[in-house]
Amino acid sequence: MIFAYNPEYVGDTLLIVTNNDKGLPQKVTRKGKVARIQTEDQCTVGWNIFGISQLMALQDVGQVELSQQQIGLLNETIHEAGFTESLPEIEGPKFVVGYVKTCEAHQDSDHLSVTEVEVDQGKTLQIVCGAANIREGLKVVVAKPGAMLPDGTIIWSGELRGVQSYGMICSAKELRLSNASEKREILELPQDKSIGETLVV
Template structure:
C-alpha cells in the first residue's frame, strides 16, 4: 500500500494506492472527503482523502509513511463516509539493502539476467535485471513491490520476456541520488551494509 502527498501538484489530498489497476477502466465513488477508486471488475485499487491537513500533519512530500494512529484516523474517516472497507497495512520499508544470491542469463534475452535477491533473512525475491554490472555477491538497493520511485512510478510484480520479476534493483540515477553517474548500471553498496536494512532515498 502506497501513501503519497504532494500539495503543490495535487492539492491537499492524500493519495492511497492499494493495488495495480492493470490498465483497466477506473470508476470513482465519492462520499464527502473520501473517494474510492475501483476497476471495472469492482476491485478497489486506491483512495483519495481530500483536505488531509485538517485530519493530520504530513511532513514529507512524495511517498509518506503513516503511524498506527494516523491509520486509525483514516479508517475512521472512511467508515464515517459510508464505506465498509478498511485499510490494513504492515509498516515495511519499500527500499531495502539486498544481497544477490544468484545471477543467471535470461534464456530469451541477450542483456537481461534473472537473479535471486535476499531482502531479509526470511525473504528472497526473483528479480529480472538489465544492468550490465549485475552479478552474484553484490549488495544492492532493492525497490520491493509497491515501492514508489522518486519519479512517481510504482513498482509492481510483472514479467520480463516471460520471466516473473518481483521488484527492481536500482541505479543511483533511478533513486535520484546526488551526483549519480550517467553510466548504465545498478548502485553497488559496500559489503558491510546489512541485508534487509531500509535504504532511505531522501537521505
C-alpha cells in the same frame, strides 16, 4: 500501499495507492471527503482523502510515511464516509539492502539476468534485472513491490520475457542520487551493509 501528498499540485488531498490498476479503466465513487478508486472489475486500487490537513499533520511532500495510528484514523474516516473496506496493514519497508545470491542469464534475452536476491533473514525475491554490472555476491538497493521511486514510478510485480519479477534492483540514476552515472548499471553498496536494512529514498 503508497501514500502521497503534494498540496501545491493536487490540493490538500492524501493520495493512497493500494493496488496495481494494470492500465484498466477506473471509476471513482465519492462520499463526502473520501473517494474510492476501482477498476472495472471492482478491484479497489486507491483512495483520495480530501482536506487531509484537518485530520492529521503531514510534514513531507511527495511520498509520505504514516504510522499505524494514522492509518487507523484513515480507516475510521473511510468507514464514517460510508465505505465498508479498510486499508491493508503496512507490510514493512519498501527500499532495503539486498544480497544477490544467484544471477543467471535470461533464456529469452541477450541483456536480462534472472536473480535471487535475499532481502531479509533468508527471504528471497526473484528479480529480473537489465543492468550490465549485475552479478552474484553484490549488495544492492531493492525496491519491493509497492515502492515508489523519486520520479513517481510505482514498482509492481510483473513478468519480463516470460519470467516473473518481484521488485527492482535500483540504479543511482533511478534513485536520483547526485553524480549518478548515465550508464544502465545498478548501484553497488558496500559489503558491510546489513541485508534487509531499511533505506530512505
